[in-house]
Amino acid sequence: MTRFIHDKFAKDYLEELLKDYGEVKSSEKVSGEIKEIDVFFTPDKQQSSNLQILGLLGRFAENPALIEPFRNPASTDEICDCILKLLEVKALLRREAKANKTKLQDSEIPKLWILTPTISETRLSSFGTIQKEGWLSGVYFLADALRTVIVAIHQLPQIPETLWLRLLGRGSVQSQAIIELQALPLNHPYQKATLELVYNLRENLRVNQELEADDRELVMRLEPLYQRDREQAKQEGRQEGRQEGRQEGEQYLIIRQINRRVGEINESLIGRIKGLSIEQLENLGEALLDFSNVADLEIWLNQ
Numbered sequence: 001m002t003r004f005i006h007d008k009f010a011k012d013y014l015e016e017l018l019k020d021y022g023e024v025k026s027s028e029k030v031s032g033e034i035k036e037i038d039v040f041f042t043p044d045k046q047q048s049s050n051l052q053i054l055g056l057l058g059r060f061a062e063n064p065a066l067i068e069p070f071r072n073p074a075s076t077d078e079i080c081d082c083i084l085k086l087l088e089v090k091a092l093l094r095r096e097a098k099a100n101k102t103k104l105q106d107s108e109i110p111k112l113w114i115l116t117p118t119i120s121e122t123r124l125s126s127f128g129t130i131q132k133e134g135w136l137s138g139v140y141f142l143a144d145a146l147r148t149v150i151v152a153i154h155q156l157p158q159i160p161e162t163l164w165l166r167l168l169g170r171g172s173v174q175s176q177a178i179i180e181l182q183a184l185p186l187n188h189p190y191q192k193a194t195l196e197l198v199y200n201l202r203e204n205l206r207v208n209q210e211l212e213a214d215d216r217e218l219v220m221r222l223e224p225l226y227q228r229d230r231e232q233a234k235q236e237g238r239q240e241g242r243q244e245g246r247q248e249g250e251q252y253l254i255i256r257q258i259n260r261r262v263g264e265i266n267e268s269l270i271g272r273i274k275g276l277s278i279e280q281l282e283n284l285g286e287a288l289l290d291f292s293n294v295a296d297l298e299i300w301l302n303q
């Protein structure tokens with residue numbers, strides 16, 4: 001049961017990260033015996049320069065990609081099934097190109113990225129994998145014609161470039177990545193959304209009575225982070241409420257002063273005053289001492 005919870009988290013998480021950079025299809029069905037591709041990504045070339053923010057995952061997404069994340073170590077049969085999905089997608093693209101009387105370009109054929117939390121050297125050797133120059137440790141390429149890469153998440157170096165992939169790992173690898181995620185600047189474009197997905201994963205796991213040791217540890221590790229973030233959100237809400245209360249008070253006071261000085265003003269002017277910031281309201285409070293009629297107020301607002 002928990003495997004499906006993690007599967008949904010992985011799909012939602014990858015979609016959240018990649019949606020700004022192209023078209024993301026999750027659970028995409030392919031022909032033959034019914035199979036589903038976890039994530040089928042087609043990049044928007046205009047956004048390709050922005051993919052650097054996703055580090056190693058961004059490199060995967062520079063070209064069309066099938067992304068197959070596994071919660072448990074990918075078995076030999078599961079890896080073969082993923083390759084079969086890729087071959088069926090390639091065959092479909094060839095048929096479409098033939099029907100349209102166009103030539104299928106090599107750059108249009110997706111590459112398969114298999115994300116596995118751990119994998120043995122024996123299994124890697126059985127697929128004849130190699131590590132290519134210019135790529136980080138933990139990234140293993142099959143023969144070029146197969147367009148397939150196995151990513152051993154537990155072997156990825158602990159650097160910012162691999163953070164977004166290590167979040168899909170297990171045990172201490174994933175826990176460390178969550179700590180790094182929480183430490184990112186609050187204005188990071190993916191910090192808040194990713195933390196929310198992680199907290200949703202925590203909630204879904206908590207209701208399950210038969211958790212594996214890794215999942216129990218994950219829930220326990222997330223608990224203090226979750227409580228701290230929720231308390232911070234409450235404090236920010238209270239602060240925002242105080243700010244709004246102060247602004248409403250300033251608005252009420254200024255409008256009363258204006259009504260006394262130049263007479264009752266209409267709803268249109270009241271609406272414009274309510275749109276002012278606290279600093280602008282304070283400036284208006286000083287300026288209205290020189291007002292003699294409504295026209296003076298309108299001139300000030302227009303300025």
